Amino acid sequence: AQSVTQPDIHITVSEGASLELRCNYSYGATPYLFWYVQSPGQGLQLLLKYFSGDTLVQGIKGFEAEFKRSQSSFNLRKPSVHWSDAAEYFCAVGANAGPAIGYALNFGKGTSLLVTP
Amino acid sequence: GAGVSQTPSNKVTEKGKYVELRCDPISGHTALYWYRQSLGQGPEFLIYFQGTGAADDSGLPNDRFFAVRPEGSVSTLKIQRTERGDSAVYLCASSSPRLGGRDTQYFGPGTRLTVL
Numbered sequence: 001a002q003s004v005t006q007p008d009i010h011i012t013v014s015e016g017a018s019l020e021l022r023c024n025y026s027y028g029a030t031p032y033l034f035w036y037v038q039s040p041g042q043g044l045q046l047l048l049k050y051f052s053g054d055t056l057v058q059g060i061k062g063f064e065a066e067f068k069r070s071q072s073s074f075n076l077r078k079p080s081v082h083w084s085d086a087a088e089y090f091c092a093v094g095a096n097a098g099p100a101i102g103y104a105l106n107f108g109k110g111t112s113l114l115v116t117p
Numbered sequence: 118g119a120g121v122s123q124t125p126s127n128k129v130t131e132k133g134k135y136v137e138l139r140c141d142p143i144s145g146h147t148a149l150y151w152y153r154q155s156l157g158q159g160p161e162f163l164i165y166f167q168g169t170g171a172a173d174d175s176g177l178p179n180d181r182f183f184a185v186r187p188e189g190s191v192s193t194l195k196i197q198r199t200e201r202g203d204s205a206v207y208l209c210a211s212s213s214p215r216l217g218g219r220d221t222q223y224f225g226p227g228t229r230l231t232v233l
Contacts, residue, residue: 004159042226043121043208043224043225043226043227044160044210044224045224046221046222049221090159092159102148102165102172102212102214102220103165103173104150104162104165104173104175104176105150105152105160105162105222106162107152107159107161108159109157109159110158110159
């Protein structure tokens with residue numbers, strides 16, 4: 001069965017420290033990969049996406065993610081965290097099944113990021 | 118331009134009542150998606166429209182849930198005989214897909230449904 005796992009429910013980092021949020025997936029083929037961020041009371045905002053090509057993807061707000069096929073992972077990183085990065089982060093996977101256009105996203109359960117002074 | 122909008126932002130209803138949730142996609146987006154996010158969980162796919170037709174409704178939990186998109190733009194998610202377990206944030210997303218995928222889904226702010 002297809003699945004997306006975010007192993008860390010909560011992560012706490014100090015402001016200015018580096019961050020890595022983990023995401024592992026189980027899919028039959030190379031999926032499309034996304035990271036979204038959700039602040040309290042806000043909708044989901046796309047941080048970055050991977051469809052193919054260069055496995056290191058740059059996103060907004062200084063985030064990047066690396067697709068590692070051998071590890072079935074798509075971890076999100078940021079070199080220096082800001083207090084405003086505190087939010088819920090969701091990894092999502094989609095798979096285009098062929099001629100059909102559009103596809104459902106399968107989300108992980110999310111990682112809640114707390115940033116301390 | 119305007120993003121995806123959803124109305125109402127909050128809906129409180131009583132068990133057994135009927136509710137309708139509305140989604141206005143980004144102008145020109147042909148694909149529209151509904152997801153449900155329960156407390157502490159990631160969004161869960163419900164249904165996807167391409168144009169006016171439901172291309173994939175495999176995520177609808179049961180026949181109390183129904184969605185329409187009669188003119189290929191605005192969509193309404195309808196829930197009959199609501200149950201307390203239906204309480205969640207209902208998210209709508211839209212995209213402009215192309216053959217082979219590679220489109221991005223843009224999400225609205227959601228409708229928080231509370232069933233008492």
